[in-house]
Amino acid sequence: MKVKPVLRYRSPRYPTREQLESQARLSHVIPSRWKENAALIAILTAAPALARSDGPEAVKKTPDSLVAPLFQHGAGETRGVYGTTFSILPVLLSEEDARQVIEEQLTKAGLNMSRGKKSTHHISVMTVDPKTKQPSAKNVSLTMDGYDSKYGVAYEFLSANDGKETGGSGIELAGKVRDALAKEAPVGIQAIFYDPAPTVYEGMGPAGIGRAMSGMTPCEDFGETTLIPTGFFTTPFLGSSIRVVVEGRRVTLSNSDGSKQAELSVGRETAVINGKTSKLPIPAVEYDGVIYLPFQAVANALDVAFSWDNPSGQLTISLPVYEGRVKNADGVFEQRFEDRDFKSLVTTPTGGENKKLTFAFVAWDDKATRAWAKAEARRLLRLQARDFAAWLKTQGVI
Numbered sequence: 001m002k003v004k005p006v007l008r009y010r011s012p013r014y015p016t017r018e019q020l021e022s023q024a025r026l027s028h029v030i031p032s033r034w035k036e037n038a039a040l041i042a043i044l045t046a047a048p049a050l051a052r053s054d055g056p057e058a059v060k061k062t063p064d065s066l067v068a069p070l071f072q073h074g075a076g077e078t079r080g081v082y083g084t085t086f087s088i089l090p091v092l093l094s095e096e097d098a099r100q101v102i103e104e105q106l107t108k109a110g111l112n113m114s115r116g117k118k119s120t121h122h123i124s125v126m127t128v129d130p131k132t133k134q135p136s137a138k139n140v141s142l143t144m145d146g147y148d149s150k151y152g153v154a155y156e157f158l159s160a161n162d163g164k165e166t167g168g169s170g171i172e173l174a175g176k177v178r179d180a181l182a183k184e185a186p187v188g189i190q191a192i193f194y195d196p197a198p199t200v201y202e203g204m205g206p207a208g209i210g211r212a213m214s215g216m217t218p219c220e221d222f223g224e225t226t227l228i229p230t231g232f233f234t235t236p237f238l239g240s241s242i243r244v245v246v247e248g249r250r251v252t253l254s255n256s257d258g259s260k261q262a263e264l265s266v267g268r269e270t271a272v273i274n275g276k277t278s279k280l281p282i283p284a285v286e287y288d289g290v291i292y293l294p295f296q297a298v299a300n301a302l303d304v305a306f307s308w309d310n311p312s313g314q315l316t317i318s319l320p321v322y323e324g325r326v327k328n329a330d331g332v333f334e335q336r337f338e339d340r341d342f343k344s345l346v347t348t349p350t351g352g353e354n355k356k357l358t359f360a361f362v363a364w365d366d367k368a369t370r371a372w373a374k375a376e377a378r379r380l381l382r383l384q385a386r387d388f389a390a391w392l393k394t395q396g397v398i
Helices: 017-022 024-028 032-036 038-050 095-108 160-166 170-184 295-301 366-394
Strands: 065-067 120-128 135-143 146-148 153-158 188-194 216-218 226-229 242-247 250-255 261-265 270-273 276-279 285-287 290-294 305-309 314-327 333-349 358-361
Touching: 065 170, 095 146, 095 153, 095 366, 120 170, 135 170, 153 170, 170 188, 188 366, 226 295, 261 295, 270 295, 285 366, 290 295, 290 366, 295 305, 358 366
Parallel strands: 065 188, 153 188, 226 358
Antiparallel strands: 120 135, 146 153, 216 333, 226 290, 242 250, 250 261, 261 270, 270 276, 285 290, 305 314, 314 333, 333 358
């Protein structure tokens, strides 16, 4: 039997930045397996930005003078802050929070953004007057937030305060500053990051239920690992039917007469329920000062009735609420409790390291929802910094 050798074909290579600049449509037809390569995605993101209408000469394509493209993660909506068309109040990051997130990510890539003197650039940014709607050029002195003298890499985070100075906001301002910086072509590699500004609510549904919370999608499966903020049980709407004591990372909950009690600690896989140690389906977790508890374990420990509706993603909790003091048949005043239903939106994070967890929120739990929005803002900013680090590798800088 005669055997015919099988022809071997070379594996397809990733397109270079030059190829993508000359053939932009290549970025729309890449194989799905390439999308998992962070460095390649950085090239695909960078190529269209570097081939802007302002001409290739606007950016020097050498490691000695290069402005990174704008890596877009998060809408950066801050209209509510500047008093124009009211949208939804965003949760903004402080300069300190943002720098910590960015520099932690860049440190993983081998950069030290406190190494060297920070540079200042004088640029002209096109802005629009909010009252007259007339465009005008505004001269801005931009001092970069971090600089690594070894690699010649600098970055600037545009905060809400920067937006007030320039009359812009979020992603819109970042694009203008990035373009203005690119035209100046300062020495070194520059990057602009912006505040993702996630919102707490994107709409309200029946019974005060927050819908489409930033970074969250409706839950498809409600189970033992669903977490609920401690603040849900301490809200004044619940009267004094459940008592909560928070001591550091330990939370103790008890019913109105103290006959039922549960004690949980952040990160601990067991809880003390009615005096006995029991294993939890998932430990309590803490994000930005808010402790989230495994809901079903607490509800069962305190004999709290609940139900979950799959189509709407709503959790209904039935609790006895304090209504006041009334006389009984013997003429003695007693505390009176009435059962009342409370509805909550059950949601799941759309990304990040906790994407397998499910969270239950209620519209009035402002502390928890803002804490989650802040955590989501950090996650989106971390993705901006991650893409910048990958882009630096494709440029041969690091």
